[in-house]
Amino acid sequence: AQTVTQSQPEMSVQEAETVTLSCTYDTSENNYYLFWYKQPPSRQMILVIRQEAYKQQNATENRFSVNFQKAAKSFSLKISDSQLGDTAMYFCAYYHQGGSEKLVFGKGTKLTVNP
Amino acid sequence: GAGVSQTPSNKVTEKGKYVELRCDPISGHTALYWYRQSLGQGPEFLIYFQGTGAADDSGLPNDRFFAVRPEGSVSTLKIQRTERGDSAVYLCASSARRSSGANVLTFGAGSRLTVL
Numbered sequence: 001a002q003t004v005t006q007s008q009p010e011m012s013v014q015e016a017e018t019v020t021l022s023c024t025y026d027t028s029e030n031n032y033y034l035f036w037y038k039q040p041p042s043r044q045m046i047l048v049i050r051q052e053a054y055k056q057q058n059a060t061e062n063r064f065s066v067n068f069q070k071a072a073k074s075f076s077l078k079i080s081d082s083q084l085g086d087t088a089m090y091f092c093a094y095y096h097q098g099g100s101e102k103l104v105f106g107k108g109t110k111l112t113v114n115p
Numbered sequence: 116g117a118g119v120s121q122t123p124s125n126k127v128t129e130k131g132k133y134v135e136l137r138c139d140p141i142s143g144h145t146a147l148y149w150y151r152q153s154l155g156q157g158p159e160f161l162i163y164f165q166g167t168g169a170a171d172d173s174g175l176p177n178d179r180f181f182a183v184r185p186e187g188s189v190s191t192l193k194i195q196r197t198e199r200g201d202s203a204v205y206l207c208a209s210s211a212r213r214s215s216g217a218n219v220l221t222f223g224a225g226s227r228l229t230v231l
Contacts (some may be wrong), residue, residue, distance in 0.1 A: 004157075038221075043204060045158070046223035091157050095218060101171065102148065103220060105157035 002027045004094050006106035014080045015113050020067075021077045023092030032096045034068065035103065039089040045070045048090070051075065056079045076083045117137060117141075119223035121207050123197055127229045128197055135180045136192040140209030147190050150206040158206055164190060195228045204228075 003026045013019035025034070036048040051059045051068050058066050063083075067076045079086055092106040120139040128134050140147050145166055150158035150176075160174040164184045172182070179197075184190040194201055204227045207218040 006157075033218075042224060043167050043227075044224040045206065045208070045220075047219060047221075048217070089123075097218075101146065101165070101218060102160045102174075103158075104160070107155075107157045 002029075002094050002096065002104050003106055004092050004104055004106035006109050008109045009107070010110045012112040012114055013079075015084060017082055019111065021079075021081055021090050021092075021111065023075045023077070023106060024089060025073050025075065025092070025094050026106070027073070027094065027096065029096050030092060031098065034066075035093040035095065036075075036077045037091045037093060037105075038086075039091060039108070040087070041091055042110070045091070049077065066111045079111075084113050084115060087113045089110060111115070119207055119209050119221055120151070121205075121223035121226050124224065124228055125227045125229075127231065129231050130197060130199060132197050132230075134194050134197055134228060136194075136205050136207075136228070138190045138192070138207030138209075138223060140188065140190070140207070141211075141221055142188075144209035144211050144221075145187070146210045146218065148183060148208045148210075149190070149192050150208065152204040152206055153226070154203070161205075194228075197228075199230045202228055202230045 005024045009072045032053045033049045049061045063080045065078045068106045091108045093103040122137045142199045144218040147164040163171040167187045179195045181193045204225040206225045208222040
């Protein structure tokens with residue numbers, strides 16, 4: 001079974017600084033997708049960024065970018081110019097195309113952006 | 116609707132009672148998912164519907180949990196004889212399932228269930 005591991009339960013960063021959240025996963029599949037979701041106190045999960053495993057180029061969405069290392073099964077999220085509104089839980093998730101139609105989530109990292 | 120709607124937002128019940136949680140997905144989304152998120156944990160998969168049928172219910176913890184989606188739109192998660200360990204946030208998500216490409220889920224704000 002696929003597993004997703006987030007080894008940092010909590011992290012903090014100063015406003016305007018850069019922070020990197022770690023994620024590793026385990027799979028024997030070759031065709032899959034990886035996601036980062038943000039969950040603010042409102043509880044609603046918001047998609048931050050996604051990466052197709054077959055693409056070597058790292059995905060970027062404005063201040064958010066990933067470092068995808070397929071061989072190492074690593075998928076870290078970098079947040080640049082951190083803002084107070086980035087304070088939230090961040091979840092890494094895995095999806096296997098053609099397999100079970102479900103996202104597998106890590107346990108999350110609580111990020112606090114300090115003024 | 117514009118987003119995934121879940122009701123109630125919060126539900127407090129007593130041990131042994133029956134509860135229903137409702138999910139109204141985005142219009143046109145054929146796939147619907149239920150997840151359970153315990154305190155301090157990531158969401159855990161419960162069940163996945165494609166249309167009216169449960170395509171994968173392997174995450175339901177036991178036979179006290181049941182979900183339906185009779186018309187392929189609104190879904191109800193039903194929990195019988197609730198236990199304190201059922202206390203969690205129950206998240207619903209929907210997607211326009213594609214034959215290829217990423218299955219991007221849109222989540223609701225969840226229903227927080229507290230069993231006293």
